[in-house]
Amino acid sequence: EAQVTQNPRYLITVTGKKLTVTCSQNMNHEYMSWYRQDPGLGLRQIYYSMNVEVTDKGDVPEGYKVSRKEKRNFPLILESPSPNQTSLYFCASSRLAGDRADTQYFGPGTRLTVL
Amino acid sequence: AQKVTQAQTEISVVEKEDVTLDCVYETRDTTYYLFWYKQPPSGELVFLIRRNSFDEQNEISGRYSWNFQKSTSSFNFTITASQVVDSAVYFCALSDLNTGFQKLVFGTGTRLLVSP
Numbered sequence: 001e002a003q004v005t006q007n008p009r010y011l012i013t014v015t016g017k018k019l020t021v022t023c024s025q026n027m028n029h030e031y032m033s034w035y036r037q038d039p040g041l042g043l044r045q046i047y048y049s050m051n052v053e054v055t056d057k058g059d060v061p062e063g064y065k066v067s068r069k070e071k072r073n074f075p076l077i078l079e080s081p082s083p084n085q086t087s088l089y090f091c092a093s094s095r096l097a098g099d100r101a102d103t104q105y106f107g108p109g110t111r112l113t114v115l
Numbered sequence: 116a117q118k119v120t121q122a123q124t125e126i127s128v129v130e131k132e133d134v135t136l137d138c139v140y141e142t143r144d145t146t147y148y149l150f151w152y153k154q155p156p157s158g159e160l161v162f163l164i165r166r167n168s169f170d171e172q173n174e175i176s177g178r179y180s181w182n183f184q185k186s187t188s189s190f191n192f193t194i195t196a197s198q199v200v201d202s203a204v205y206f207c208a209l210s211d212l213n214t215g216f217q218k219l220v221f222g223t224g225t226r227l228l229v230s231p
Contacts, residue, residue: 040223043208059218092219
């Protein structure tokens with residue numbers, strides 16, 4: 001089954017404790033992206049990647065890191081989480097149509113709480 | 116800059132009613148894509164439709180229909196004969212040439228509650 005998976009689905013942590021949220025897709029998509037969803041703000045892009053070893057900042061990259069060492073995986077790293085990073089996080093992937101990201105398909109979401 | 120406005124924060128209807136969710140967008144580009152996603156109570160985001168800026172034909176898929184009007188920069192979504200399973204948050208989104216189609220700009224969502 002074609003899908004985007006994220007782990008963990010739920011996480012409660014404390015301020016400053018490094019964490020990684022994994023994202024994996026089995027559709028051989030070149031493009032992957034991370035978004036966060038906050039009440040009243042919709043979804044905002046954190047980082048995206050057009051292919052292996054190619055990553056770029058989205059609209060709200062502060063406090064996050066990403067890496068793209070393999071095509072299927074795109075982990076989101078919070079090196080020193082803070083309470084304002086409490087949010088619902090989504091990973092997405094899509095094929096590239098030329099130089100354009102096609103329709104993005106989303107993972108199930110990771111609900112993160114930072115105390 | 117790009118912007119998507121979903122002015123309706125929450126809509127409540129009774130089953131079998133028709134309901135329209137509004138979406139107004141802003142972009143300086145002539146080439147762009149518009150999307151609708153559904154977020155049911157379980158939390159995942161489900162893709163519903165993509166429409167490109169050069170195709171103003173309305174689309175119908177079962178009980179769902181979409182009305183794209185460039186003259187008013189709107190891409191409205193209508194559910195006919197709503198059902199309880201339609202209860203969800205619905206997001207409208209835009210990607211355009213200015214951002215190289217590298218990101219989706221989302222509206223704030225409309226929560227639809229369909230009661231039996």
